[in-house]
Amino acid sequence: MVHHGVVCFLLNFRVYGSYFTIKIKKELRVQNLEELYKKNLKLETRWASPENPKALKGKGGRSNGGRKGCPCLGFMPGDSYVMAEENEGVSGTIRRIWVTISDRTPEVLRSIRLDFYWDRKDKPSFSVPFGDFFGQPLGRAVPFDSALFSNPEGRSFNCFIPMPFRNGMKVVITNESGIPVMLYYDIDYTVGDTHGDDTLYFHAHYRREERTTLAKDYQLLPRIKGAGRFLGVNTGIIVNEKEYNGTWWGEGEVKIYLDGDRDYPTLCGTGTEDYIGTAWDLDKPYSTPYQGSPLVDFENNQFGFYRFHVPDPVFFREDILVTMQQIGFCSFKLRDQLTQGETSIYKAAAGTPEFDLPNLAEVPPYLERVDDMSSCAYFYLDSPASGLPELDSLEKRTARLLKTETITAFSQIPPDMIVEYAGFLKKNLEENS
Secondary structure, eight states: OHHHHHHHHHHHHHHTHHHHHHHHHHHSTTOOGGGGGSOOSSOEEEEEBTTBTTOOTTOSSOHHHHSSSOSSEEEOTTOEEEEEEEOTTOOEEEEEEEEEESBOOHHHHHHEEEEEEETTOSSOSEEEEHHHHTTOGGGOOOOEEOSSEEETTSSOEEEOOOEEESSOEEEEEEEOSSSOEEEEEEEEEEEOOOOOTTOOEEEEEEEEESSOOTTSOEEEEEEEESSEEEEEEEEEEEOOHHHHTTOOOOOOOEEEEETTOOSSOSEEOSOHHHHTTOOSSOOSOEEOSSEEEEEEETTTTEEEEEEEOSSSOEEESSEEEEEEOOEEEOOHHHHHHHHTTSOOOEESSTTOOBOOGGGTTOSSOEEEOOOEEEEEEEEEESSSOOOOOOOOOHHHHHTTOOOOOOOBTTTTSOHHHHHHHHHHHHHHHHHTO
16 A cells, blocks of 8 residues: 555656645655655754753753743843754754844844854854845845745745764854844754765855955955865945946956866856846846845836856866856946046957947947946865955945844834843743743
8 A cells, every 4th residue: 555655656746747746845855755654763853942952862952941032032132052063972953944023124234243162173164144145135034935044034044955974063153243033043954964975065255355356257256275165155236326326337258267277267157147047138036946036126226136056066186166257238328427527448358448429329238337246155175274355344245235124023012021031031941040
């Protein structure tokens, strides 16, 4: 009977293949479905939470007599918490991270810092701003759903990237903002995983240039040495409206320099919107498993987009560098400005010459641009340390962000009451420590 049941499922899967393929990819994140019904006596499951950050066996949910006494933490300015930790000698894999915070303004999402430590190293393997890591560039919390990250309704942050560790791990979160918030989270992982020599370490790298350099490609991932896999990137742009008058900014090609490439890359795309799976400009927000643009804000000239190389892996053996050009389209509107002498623009061509004012009909009408670019790149590497620069200062991360009204689940509660609730939670924790 069991055998017939399995055959029936496979037949239905083939008949309705397109539907089930989409459903499985979205809900099960392209897992091997056979693993769902296989017994596993080797691995142990752990959930780290505010009440049980070391995910100790039999130590969850004890506060308030087991009646939801500490589901969150009061996360005051300057606070730093260990969200999850495993001791030296323990191997495992982080498999899911879920977080929500009470204040989700751009300032807060860029001010909260995450530090990941692999194999009990003294320094973080990588440090990233909270929002950018979870696929929310420019501190803009918007709904989207991808294979690696999601924010279903714009108020929670999910990560499904597997993160192996061989010799312990630690995840730390720090509130570098001046705003008290409530912090809820789960970090779900297994221990007992056996990782061979071919197992890589997960890394993420954030960077920003408030004003990119004319005709110099923005580095999504600066050159790193080693063997690994480039997993993808999410990118934010604050468009330079003043100099380019709302013209299209996304003609730049993504270039991936592999294993000794210097002057020219091995991998080169055809344009920014092409790289993220769409074409002919951006009209509205969208998200798919491996590519999307959840943030499309023409009013504030802000855009956010991502691409994940899961079905199309990008491997490297010696080194890798990933860049994106800042090239735009010289529209007729901008050409009219040029004839009035209001600005100067430069061709996307060798030597970066100025456009010829009497001959603005030349083709192709591509121009070099200067915009505010930021990104968070994701990759696996054969070392727990990447050698990349440390995280930017708080001042640099939060400059020129959109000023919005407080987006908070506690908007009706005064800040002093949040502080008071934080004290109540801390007391519950201490009583059950």
